[in-house]
Amino acid sequence: MEPVKGRRETIVFISVSPNPPKSQTSAPRAHPVHPPATPPVRVRSLSTPLLWRFYESLLRIRLSEQRISRLYPTDKIQSPIHLSTGQEAVSVGVCQALRKGDHVYGTYRGHGLYLALGGGLKGFFAEMFAKTHGCSHGKGGSMHLVAPEVGLMGCSAIVASMIPVATGDALAASIQGSSRVIVAFFGDGAVDAGVFYESVNFALLKKLPILFVLENNGYAVHSKVAERHSRTDLHRVLAGVGLRGRRLEGNDVRQVYGAAQEALRSVRQGAGPLLLELTTYRWQEHVGPQSDIDGSYRRPGEKARALRRDPLGICRHALLERGATSRRLDALCARTESEIDRAVAFAEKSPFPGVGQLLRGVYR
Amino acid sequence: MNSSRRRLMSYGETIRQTLHHAMDRDPSVLVMGIGVDDHKAVFGSTLGLSKDFGTRRVIDTPISEAAMTGVAIGAAVGGMRPVHVHMRCDFLYLAMDQLMNLAAKWSYMFGGRMSVPLVVRCVIGRSWGQGAQHSQSLQSFFMHVPGIKVVMPTTSADVQGLLLAAIADPNPVLVIEHRLLYGIQGMVPSVFRAAPFGQTHVRRTGKDVTVVANSYLVVEALKAAEFLSRHGIDIEIVDPVSLVPLNAGPIVESVRKTGRALVTDTSWVSCGTSAEIAALIAEKAWDRLRVPLRRLGNAPATCPVSQPLEKAFYPDAWKITRNVFEMMGRKFPEGKWKDDDIQFKGPF
Numbered sequence A: 001m002e003p004v005k006g007r008r009e010t011i012v013f014i015s016v017s018p019n020p021p022k023s024q025t026s027a028p029r030a031h032p033v034h035p036p037a038t039p040p041v042r043v044r045s046l047s048t049p050l051l052w053r054f055y056e057s058l059l060r061i062r063l064s065e066q067r068i069s070r071l072y073p074t075d076k077i078q079s080p081i082h083l084s085t086g087q088e089a090v091s092v093g094v095c096q097a098l099r100k101g102d103h104v105y106g107t108y109r110g111h112g113l114y115l116a117l118g119g120g121l122k123g124f125f126a127e128m129f130a131k132t133h134g135c136s137h138g139k140g141g142s143m144h145l146v147a148p149e150v151g152l153m154g155c156s157a158i159v160a161s162m163i164p165v166a167t168g169d170a171l172a173a174s175i176q177g178s179s180r181v182i183v184a185f186f187g188d189g190a191v192d193a194g195v196f197y198e199s200v201n202f203a204l205l206k207k208l209p210i211l212f213v214l215e216n217n218g219y220a221v222h223s224k225v226a227e228r229h230s231r232t233d234l235h236r237v238l239a240g241v242g243l244r245g246r247r248l249e250g251n252d253v254r255q256v257y258g259a260a261q262e263a264l265r266s267v268r269q270g271a272g273p274l275l276l277e278l279t280t281y282r283w284q285e286h287v288g289p290q291s292d293i294d295g296s297y298r299r300p301g302e303k304a305r306a307l308r309r310d311p312l313g314i315c316r317h318a319l320l321e322r323g324a325t326s327r328r329l330d331a332l333c334a335r336t337e338s339e340i341d342r343a344v345a346f347a348e349k350s351p352f353p354g355v356g357q358l359l360r361g362v363y364r
Numbered sequence B: 001m002n003s004s005r006r007r008l009m010s011y012g013e014t015i016r017q018t019l020h021h022a023m024d025r026d027p028s029v030l031v032m033g034i035g036v037d038d039h040k041a042v043f044g045s046t047l048g049l050s051k052d053f054g055t056r057r058v059i060d061t062p063i064s065e066a067a068m069t070g071v072a073i074g075a076a077v078g079g080m081r082p083v084h085v086h087m088r089c090d091f092l093y094l095a096m097d098q099l100m101n102l103a104a105k106w107s108y109m110f111g112g113r114m115s116v117p118l119v120v121r122c123v124i125g126r127s128w129g130q131g132a133q134h135s136q137s138l139q140s141f142f143m144h145v146p147g148i149k150v151v152m153p154t155t156s157a158d159v160q161g162l163l164l165a166a167i168a169d170p171n172p173v174l175v176i177e178h179r180l181l182y183g184i185q186g187m188v189p190s191v192f193r194a195a196p197f198g199q200t201h202v203r204r205t206g207k208d209v210t211v212v213a214n215s216y217l218v219v220e221a222l223k224a225a226e227f228l229s230r231h232g233i234d235i236e237i238v239d240p241v242s243l244v245p246l247n248a249g250p251i252v253e254s255v256r257k258t259g260r261a262l263v264t265d266t267s268w269v270s271c272g273t274s275a276e277i278a279a280l281i282a283e284k285a286w287d288r289l290r291v292p293l294r295r296l297g298n299a300p301a302t303c304p305v306s307q308p309l310e311k312a313f314y315p316d317a318w319k320i321t322r323n324v325f326e327m328m329g330r331k332f333p334e335g336k337w338k339d340d341d342i343q344f345k346g347p348f
């Protein structure tokens, strides 16, 4: 596939490593107190149509964000943007394992989550342009995406702030006797915050139906996990209070899907909360449209490893192994691009909210 | 002050040099906060400090504002002079319990036997879709509770003097900066000297309307003044850089002179800084008011991202201008005015 020019860095659009990644993850570490985590998913058992669904979703996120980067210099997107590029498999793998009616909470880095849940592209781009037909009607912007129709209950720009809210939704679900499961997505930075511990304690106490998804991309802005934590096995930091946690690499969507399915089944059966730590890597700058994968704050070797473990490359390769033709893959790419074209055109045409909207919606 | 002893310097750079000076002079000063030691260094305001003073005194913190505020308070009680930095004021909501229930109370509830020499710096965000959670100005909250001083430096000279005063002060002091001021140049004395608290500056003298403006709004008020003066209206701009303690004297004096008061503020109007100042004017200059006093702050809504709404949300030069025309009993001159028609690039 064609490389796409970033402003400072040529982002390899989809890197397919010559030596295909084996279908395996970093071995899940056994939990010291609880039974060992389930073994990695047997990827052969995943159907080919399902793989295509994964790929389509990964591609939609990657291409949408590349479009955002390309549009950004036009100043039509006047809002800070936090891209998910390189981390797509976390959102896609988990969301594909969800059921209709489940509720999800996210962060300001929410593009991937919104699209993985099936949030509409038109509402997505219109929100980037802060227009009337945006998913938050132009009031929230990139950091506050919402799509309750597909289960995305909200995204917050205050680190860790949605973890207790998701826990409260799980409390509601348990009081209501609802079968829904709640998923809280958050970054490694959120583990720094007290509300994480407090919420987990409460969720355990009440055995709430919640899955905590820790999206560990190695950095909180420019600060590495080891610069903020005395121990870096974040999935186990709350083992002492009884939180079952599992860590696996989050770039192989098949593995993420398998682990999420297992975890969600357990949570749905009433076994109480679980934590999935999915390790991945942020390719772009913390905030903004450009890549800083060569940034001085990063460790040498990280970039090469990240590009080798490109979530799209891995999934694409899996499809090729199943006999997919690159023609069909390219056709999907073209179809997605034109879908994005239409969404962008729609967003361009959508009007800005009228000034009369300023005071509307503070209360309902 | 002799101009040969003054230098032109941006607001952000002034903060950096002032912190450097304070750390150099007093080994008990420490700087802590998220990202204070990275290459972006809180908009450059802490750049190079970790190199010069080491990571024991320039501490990158986890994203744990509630606990880290308590840690800063404890370090202060233990004999250090911490400067705790936040990239956005919005994150201070997480620090509220420690600041309000401990830092602000410490001196009084322990009978004045102890105090908390803590400085908290935070930056107001505005424009480019900062939105709901990256745009807030919290001075009104902090003014309400006794025990914590609050300053909003506007110029480079202000930030130099007030930051030094804050660090030297035995009490908790909140220093509220504004992101849009960081690039503006201003004259600063080449000798570092603390400015006294309780100063209110007259930024521009005028006879028709008193416009109270703080922080970045002084810039907007200066733009308005330029437009208004072209139309024969002369505003006086008064800037209470020190909100706690507040010196109402120059405000009252100005209103007694002009008979008209427009009080602007970077936060919301309701129960806000503008409400407090308006009340003081009502108490002390009521007899001189020729027209009802007015207030201008953020619209009573959450800050929206959409540009037209964002523009409608914030107080700006045009809104100041329109209010002043109305207070003068004059019609706003029709015309297709553009933002470029009035500018202020500095220096102060």
Ligand SMILES: Cc1ncc(C[n+]2csc(CCOP(=O)(O)OP(=O)(O)O)c2C)c(N)n1
Residues within 6 Å of the ligand: A109, A157, A158, A159, A186, A187, A188, A189, A190, A191, A217, A219, A220, A221, A282, A286, B034, B063, B065, B087, B091, B094
């Ligand atoms: C309470 C709070 N403090 C500070 C910030 C500023 N901030 C924004 S994102 C971020 C880093 C968060 O890192 P992480 O949770 O790992 O998420 P990532 O950006 O890597 O997706 C920080 C410190 C914030 N938004 N909220």
Ligand SMILES: [Mg+2]
Residues within 6 Å of the ligand: A187, A188, A189, A215, A216, A217, A218, A219, A220, A221
């Ligand atoms: Mg992170």
